[in-house]
Amino acid sequence: MTVEQRRRAIDYAIVIALLVIVTVLCKTTGKFFNITDVAMLYLLPIIYAGARTNIWSSVVTAVAGVLLFDILFVPPLYTITVSDAHYVFTFAIFLLVGITTSMISTRLRKKTKETEAALGQTRELYDVSTELTAVSKVSEFSSIIVNGVADVTGTDAVLYQPDRNNVFTMMAASDPQGRLATDRNEGGVADWVFDNGKEAGPGTTTLPGAKGLYVPLKLEDEILGVLGIDVYEETGSELSEKKDLLLAFAGLATLALNKLLLNMAGQHVKNLEASERLRTALFDSVSHELRTPLATIIGAVTSLTSSKVEYTDDQKAELLGTIDKGAERMDRLVRNLLDMARLESDSFKLKTEWSDVQDVIGVALATFEDELEGRSMVVTVEEELPLLRIDCELIVQVLVNLVDNALKYSLPGSEITITARREPAGVEVSVADRGQAIPAEDLDRVFGKFFRIEAPGAAGGSGLGLSICKSIIQVHGGSIRVESRPGGGNRFVFSLPVKEPEPEGVST
Amino acid sequence: MTPETEGARILVIDDEPEIRKLLQVALSAHGYVVLEAETGEKGIEKTATGHPDLIILDMGLPDTDGLEVVKAIREWSSVPVIILSVREQEDVKVAALDAGANDYVTKPFGMDELTARIRATIRAMIPGEDSPVLNIGGLRMDLSRRLTTVSGREVNLTPTEYELLKYLAANAGKVITHKQLLARVWGVEFVPDIQYLRVYISHLRKKIEPDPSRPIYILTEPGVGYRFADSASA
Numbered sequence: 003m004t005v006e007q008r009r010r011a012i013d014y015a016i017v018i019a020l021l022v023i024v025t026v027l028c029k030t031t032g033k034f035f036n037i038t039d040v041a042m043l044y045l046l047p048i049i050y051a052g053a054r055t056n057i058w059s060s061v062v063t064a065v066a067g068v069l070l071f072d073i074l075f076v077p078p079l080y081t082i083t084v085s086d087a088h089y090v091f092t093f094a095i096f097l098l099v100g101i102t103t104s105m106i107s108t109r110l111r112k113k114t115k116e117t118e119a120a121l122g123q124t125r126e127l128y129d130v131s132t133e134l135t136a137v138s139k140v141s142e143f144s145s146i147i148v149n150g151v152a153d154v155t156g157t158d159a160v161l162y163q164p165d166r167n168n169v170f171t172m173m174a175a176s177d178p179q180g181r182l183a184t185d186r187n188e189g190g191v192a193d194w195v196f197d198n199g200k201e202a203g204p205g206t207t208t209l210p211g212a213k214g215l216y217v218p219l220k221l222e223d224e225i226l227g228v229l230g231i232d233v234y235e236e237t238g239s240e241l242s243e244k245k246d247l248l249l250a251f252a253g254l255a256t257l258a259l260n261k262l263l264l265n266m267a268g269q270h271v272k273n274l275e276a277s278e279r280l281r282t283a284l285f286d287s288v289s290h291e292l293r294t295p296l297a298t299i300i301g302a303v304t305s306l307t308s309s310k311v312e313y314t315d316d317q318k319a320e321l322l323g324t325i326d327k328g329a330e331r332m333d334r335l336v337r338n339l340l341d342m343a344r345l346e347s348d349s350f351k352l353k354t355e356w357s358d359v360q361d362v363i364g365v366a367l368a369t370f371e372d373e374l375e376g377r378s379m380v381v382t383v384e385e386e387l388p389l390l391r392i393d394c395e396l397i398v399q400v401l402v403n404l405v406d407n408a409l410k411y412s413l414p415g416s417e418i419t420i421t422a423r424r425e426p427a428g429v430e431v432s433v434a435d436r437g438q439a440i441p442a443e444d445l446d447r448v449f450g451k452f453f454r455i456e457a458p459g460a461a462g463g464s465g466l467g468l469s470i471c472k473s474i475i476q477v478h479g480g481s482i483r484v485e486s487r488p489g490g491g492n493r494f495v496f497s498l499p500v501k502e503p504e505p506e507g508v509s510t
Numbered sequence: 511m512t513p514e515t516e517g518a519r520i521l522v523i524d525d526e527p528e529i530r531k532l533l534q535v536a537l538s539a540h541g542y543v544v545l546e547a548e549t550g551e552k553g554i555e556k557t558a559t560g561h562p563d564l565i566i567l568d569m570g571l572p573d574t575d576g577l578e579v580v581k582a583i584r585e586w587s588s589v590p591v592i593i594l595s596v597r598e599q600e601d602v603k604v605a606a607l608d609a610g611a612n613d614y615v616t617k618p619f620g621m622d623e624l625t626a627r628i629r630a631t632i633r634a635m636i637p638g639e640d641s642p643v644l645n646i647g648g649l650r651m652d653l654s655r656r657l658t659t660v661s662g663r664e665v666n667l668t669p670t671e672y673e674l675l676k677y678l679a680a681n682a683g684k685v686i687t688h689k690q691l692l693a694r695v696w697g698v699e700f701v702p703d704i705q706y707l708r709v710y711i712s713h714l715r716k717k718i719e720p721d722p723s724r725p726i727y728i729l730t731e732p733g734v735g736y737r738f739a740d741s742a743s744a
Contacts, residue, residue, distance in 0.1 A: 290570070293596050297618035298528040304620040305536040313539050320535045324528055331528075 013054040017063055020047035025070055040075050041092050045099055052103025064100030068093045123247060126154045127254060134258040143262055144174035147229065151251045152176035155231050155244050158183070160214070161255075162192045163227035170196055173227070182214045182232050192216050195228045204233050205241045215241075217248055219256040226259050291335050295328035302328075327373070334406065338466045341399055345473045352477060356389040357397070359422045359429055365394075366401035367420075376415055384423040391501045396474045403467035404433040404494045412437030412491065428480065428500045434493035439486045448484060471496070518632055521545040521562035523553030523579065524594065525572050533566065536621050542628075550574040554582050562589055564632055566624075567611070569595040569602050577606045584610040590631045594619070600733045607687045607734065614685065614734070630683035630740055644679045646740065649718060649727060651679055660718045670695060671714050678728060683740030685731050711736065 024047065028040045035043070044067040051063035073080055076089050084090065130150035137143045144161045151159035158180040163173045170193060175183035182188050191209050195202050195216040202208040203215035216230040229252050233241055302321040306313065313321065344350055360383045367374070367381075390397075401420075408418045412435040419434040440448060449472040475482040475496045482496040520542045522533045527548070534544045545560045547553035550571045557565060565583070569576035580591055593614040595603045603614050612631050615624050642654040648661040656672065658665045667675065673695045678686060688704045715722040729737045 290596065293617055294526050295528065298526075298532045300618040301529070301532045301536065301621055301624075304622060305532075305539070308622050310622065310625070311536075311539045313535075317535050317539050321532070324532050324535075327528055 010055065013051075014059070017047050017051045017055070017059070020050055021063070021066060021070065025074060029074060037075055041071060041096075044071050044096065048096055048100040049103050052100050052105075053107040055104070057101065057104040057108065060100040060104035061097065064097045067100075068096050071096075123154050123250075126150065127250060130251075131254055131258065134254075134262075137258075137262060138265070140259075140262065140266075141173070143259060147251065147255045147258075148174045148176045151229065151231060151248065154251070155247050157244070158232040160188075160192070160230045161227060162189075162196065162230070163259075180232060181234060182230055185213060188212060188214050188230070192228045192230060195230075196225055199225050203230070204236065205245055215245060215248060217252045219252055219259060221256050221260050226256060226263070229255055288335070288339065292332060295331040295335075298324045298328040323372075330369075334402065335466075337399060338403070338470050341396065341470050341474070342466060345470070345477065350477075352393040353395070354391050354393050357392050357394045358389055359383060359387050359431065362392075362394060362397050363401060363420055363422065363431075366398045366405060369398075369402055370405060370409070373409060377409070378415075378417040380417060380419045382419070382421045382423075384421075387422060387424060387429055388500045390429055390498050392478055392498060393474075397478070397498070400471045400474050400496065401431070401433070403471050407467060407494070408433055408435035408437065408492075411435065425497060428497045430495060430497040432493050432495040434487055434491060436487075436489075436491040439490060440484060440492050442486070445484055445486075449482065517541065517543065518563040518628075519543045519545060519561060520628065521547065521553065521556055521560055521565045523547045523550065523556075523565060523571070523576075524568035525549065525570070526568070529568070529594075537625075537628075540625055550576070550579040550582075553579055557583050557587060557589065563635075564628060565589055565591045566628075567591055567593050567606075569593060569599045569606065575602060577602055577609060580606045580609045580611045590635055592624075592627055592631055604687055604689075604734055607685065608689050612684060634681070634684060644676075644682075646679055646682050646738070647727065649679065651676060658718075665717050667714075667717065671710060671717070674710055675714055675718070678736060678738040682738040685735055685737045687735040689735075691735060 021044075024040075024043045028035050028043060048060065048064050048067050052060040055063075069082070072082055072084060072089065072093070077085055127150075130146060133146050133150075134143060137146065140163065144163065148159040148161050158175065158177045160175045160180075160182045161173050162170060165171045165173070172183065172189065172192075177183065191202050191212045191214065194209065195218050198208075199218050199220055200206075200208065201215070201217045203212040204210050205215060213232060213234040214230040215233045216228050218225050219227040219229060229248065231244060231248050233244055236244070302325045305311075306318065306321055363381060363383065367379070405418065405420075412418070416436040418436075420432070421434075422429060422431045424430075449468045471494075472482050475498070478498055480496055480498040482494070484492055484494045487493050520533075520537055522530050522537075522544060524530050524533075524546075525548050530546045530548070534546065537544045545556055545562060547556045550573050553565070553567065553571075556562070567576050567579055571579070576593060576595070580593075583589065583591065590612040591606075591610070593603055593606050593611050594617055595614055596617045607614065612634075613627050615627055642652065644651040644653065650659045651657075653676065658667055658672070658675065674691065677691065677694050688707055692704075692707060711728060712722070715725055715728055718727055719725045727739055729739055731737055
């Protein structure tokens with residue numbers, strides 16, 4: 003038994019109870035109530051029936067009241083016959099009261115129901131619009147809209163929009179297996195709505211034979227999409243009610259979609275600006291970094307090839323040395339640029355192999371050759387460090403960049419320390435110098451792209467090295483930081499995770 | 511190596527150690543004494559203490575830009591300054607020339623070009639006899655008679671053209687910025703735009719150049735100004 007049925011049964015019981023109570027009360031109290039009072043009292047169950055039940059029950063109640071009143075109280079008693087024609091009028095009043103009350107209350111109840119339904123729909127619309135404000139992707143938007151429409155109208159909904167390539171397609175369906183989503187003719191109706199900017203389907207003048215009702219999401223002259231619901235074989239007030247709901251949703255969807263598209267366009271512009279700024283910074287940095295070694299190379303070469311001056315052997319060696327250094331510096335820059343491009347490309351993949359940290363440090367230091375001359379380079383590698391599963395070439399590049407930095411930012415002859423040791427988090431490698439300490443506020447920023455410390459005597463640089471170090475360490479699942487050393491200088495520390503267990507075959 | 515510039519002291523102000531090293535080696539081999547400074551501040555200091563005969567100044571210094579260094583030096587010294595710049599620093603370069611720098615060389619540079627500029631700049635600083643006649647290549651300007659001849663053929667110049675040519679020829683070998691030319695020939699108060707200057711240069715070239723589209727006397731320094739070819743190259 004449903005709630006509704008139980009409620010109705012209780013109402014019937016109350017009506018019957020009222021009839022019984024009134025009858026018994028008036029019969030037992032004798033002459034306490036005169037006949038007019040009795041008639042009035044019989045109106046009670048009739049009004050109750052009218053207010054709480056349907057029109058037929060109230061008519062039945064009215065007839066029952068009339069019969070009881072007539073048989074038990076109107077003389078001659080215990081017969082249906084009425085001595086006074088006046089009572090016929092009373093019976094008519096009974097019926098009239100029953101019917102009128104019933105009609106008024108039915109209308110009120112209907113009104114209440116409608117209001118409640120409207121309130122529910124408003125709440126639903128509100129919920130959907132709240133949900134939409136948090137949306138940042140068109141696909142999320144589409145599914146929220148179709149599910150919202152489907153919930154409120156109780157039928158399937160579909161949403162068509164132009165896709166990324168501007169092809170008009172179905173973006174979402176509340177039931178992908180439903181009539182609207184699968185019937186190809188329905189897609190044709192949506193196409194028509196999109197092209198013409200007018201509604202179509204049952205209840206409209208266009209294609210009323212379609213299964214779905216479609217309305218355009220129209221913003222001024224632009225059609226952003228088409229929203230449709232399944233109204234197969236529906237007619238009359240139900241159809242028009244659903245159409246109203248559909249239109250309400252279409253309005254909401256249009257505004258939300260417009261806002262979303264504007265946001266996305268704004269974001270796109272912002273992205274473009276950011277990439278433009280990055281491009282400019284890259285260009286400036288690279289042009290300076292390339293031209294400086296190029297200037298030393300060209301300067302030295304033109305000196306050597308000039309016939310105007312005789313150079314001694316020592317001078318020739320020095321000039322050739324500057325060419326060598328310039329070329330190496332360019333090589334390092336090109337390597338960093340290529341690494342950056344690789345790391346940022348979508349198809350980037352780490353070429354990992356089991357590597358020995360000591361070996362990696364050795365390879366990195368070998369690239370510096372005579373630049374380390376006159377430098378005290380202290381390398382401490384802890385015994386029995388586990389092998390690391392890393393992209394060896396990239397980690398060498400990290401060390402090269404860190405050592406290059408240490409050389410550039412510290413005085414000739416000052417000590418550089420490289421240590422590698424086991425830490426709970428993994429293997430930690432640090433490169434420490436005795437150069438000028440990086441200001442505290444810059445400790446995080448040094449890893450940003452194109453960041454360069456502006457300090458008197460600071461060497462030039464592309465500002466790429468450290469940002470590439472960070473990217474490389476991050477793709478390895480490690481971390482990198484810089485700290486000031488007690489007694490002056492900076493220590494760059496990176497740690498790489500140790501992957502257990504170690505392999506049986508060392509190389510892969 | 512010419513006798514007049516032998517032993518000249520050159521101060522190199524550049525933050526790149528490799529460039530300083532290169533210039534140290536190459537210019538020493540040319541017989542110059544080379545001083546070095548890696549920042550603008552140290553450069554200014556060494557200008558005062560080292561008594562250089564010429565300064566080679568990089569525009570992109572870590573502590574201050576080259577323009578500020580030129581301005582600071584020009585407050586108390588007329589030592590010639592040759593600017594080393596990269597192509598993107600065009601504006602700074604012109605500003606430095608206007609502020610009193612004598613010439614510029616763009617990085618990367620050929621060593622012969624740099625040493626030629628150094629010689630020309632130092633030579634220009636040596637006061638010659640006040641000759642009323644300018645003789646550069648085939649061009650001869652007799653300033654006392656206001657007579658100009660090219661390869662012995664007399665050329666008729668308007669007063670403005672004459673002033674323009676006289677100023678350029680008197681500074682042969684040195685780059686003169688648009689602004690300097692305009693201020694010198696038309697006066698400081700009236701500075702017409704560069705277009706105006708181009709028209710006069712074009713007229714001048716038609717009158718003195720054997721082939722105006724491939725000038726040998728008045729050379730264009732793109733974005734900066736003009737240079738009258740010195741006798742060596744003309």
